[in-house]
Amino acid sequence: MHSLRFTTETSSNGLVERDFVVGEVPGVLWSPVAGPDHAPLVLMGHGGGLHKKTPAQVARAHDLVTRWGFSVVAIDAPGHGDRPLSAEDEQTRADFRQALTAGDKERFKSISVRYGSSLAERAVPEWQATLDALQELPEIGTEAPIGYGGGVSLGTAIGVPLTAIEPRITAAIFGGGFFVYEAQLEAARRITVPIQFLLPWDDEHVDRQSALALFDAFASTEKTLHANPGDHRTIRWIGLDQEFLVRHLAPAGTSPA
């Protein structure tokens, strides 16, 4: 087992940001400068082609830390962010460009499914190793409630199989914006924790029905689908339940800091 090694630390406005590595995987942990131990921990999964400090993700992390006293962790997916590209990653990027240039939607979809599946297979054990290492930190330990706040796209393609086999995750935010394949539906059928599912209603590439089928597949008795018009890269969420993770992870009686 790899332990977690912090590399840099900066703090501002009541929040401390610490970059770390677990083995070869670079990550970032955001936490309150001062707060009780064992606060809820939220795992954030970034979208395809992005990285662990994508601005939208940083903003959500800051809100969870400064408003609710949570900790938030993000890691770079394989071939993303600060990580080297494998030969497979390089080839896939070239294939994506070619399919887009040719306007070949079927080919774009089949590359996406194959690549998403490969990324998820590699990322799930990385997330588990990261969790193991984080739980070695005294301020987190095994007592901190854990949720997945992955959002749409690649974050969900990885988060669904992770949540299906990871009993430490007790609530999860997923969404559309990626091509759902059969293994995803099978994983979803094994998930019983509360789910918030965010669906961009109009996606340039992705079939809406497959996202609806994924929502349908979750075995959770508590699940909420939230859809707004727009594509997953440009969407503005309106009327969203911002307290989903707080309701499910925070000790009773928690109120905004």
Place this chain on the structure above:
Amino acid sequence: MHSLRFTTETSSNGLVERDFVVGEVPGVLWSPVAGPDHAPLVLMGHGGGLHKKTPAQVARAHDLVTRWGFSVVAIDAPGHGDRPLSAEDEQTRADFRQALTAGDKERFKSISVRYGSSLAERAVPEWQATLDALQELPEIGTEAPIGYGGGVSLGTAIGVPLTAIEPRITAAIFGGGFFVYEAQLEAARRITVPIQFLLPWDDEHVDRQSALALFDAFASTEKTLHANPGDHRTIRWIGLDQEFLVRHLAPAGTSPA
């Protein structure tokens, strides 16, 4: 034009409930005992087989009145509540019973569509006459912002064609739980005001896809779909945006009373 005649008045806990008639249509107006004139007015449409004072509807009305200072109006749909049954209503009820007993789903659907269409045709002008009459009251006038808070089922079957032709309605809550027919989709395509759409994910009788098609049809740039597991009669909404009407109808700066 019929004017509005109040028949009974009771008040408790800061809320006054006044029954009224406009022509032959019985209704109820809930308002704050004391409050400024021209507060937002919400039209509530009850479900099929129910009536204007259905407990769930009364509870939502009380919340809007006591928490936000809104007025809420509900009327009995044709053949519902305190209204006489026409020969068509009697026949339709008998037809429904027969189709249910026979387990004939196609027949149940065709009766629902025919009856829903007939009810909507009769109810839309009744709502318009009720609005005309309410706007004669000095505390409402033509200045009060107006929203439709119809919820699922018959309330939406009536509310969609009403909102499509009624420019006084500037925000609306609709939902699934009824058989959507082509005229509903046509009406939805003419609606541009903000929409909150509530979808019971699992309905005993009603096809989910037709509700999704209705949501898709709204021309509104701001529309939100919210789904939870359950049938429209038993559903427990979770993580719902309770302030949708408040955001769209209340003057800026309004906060809970």
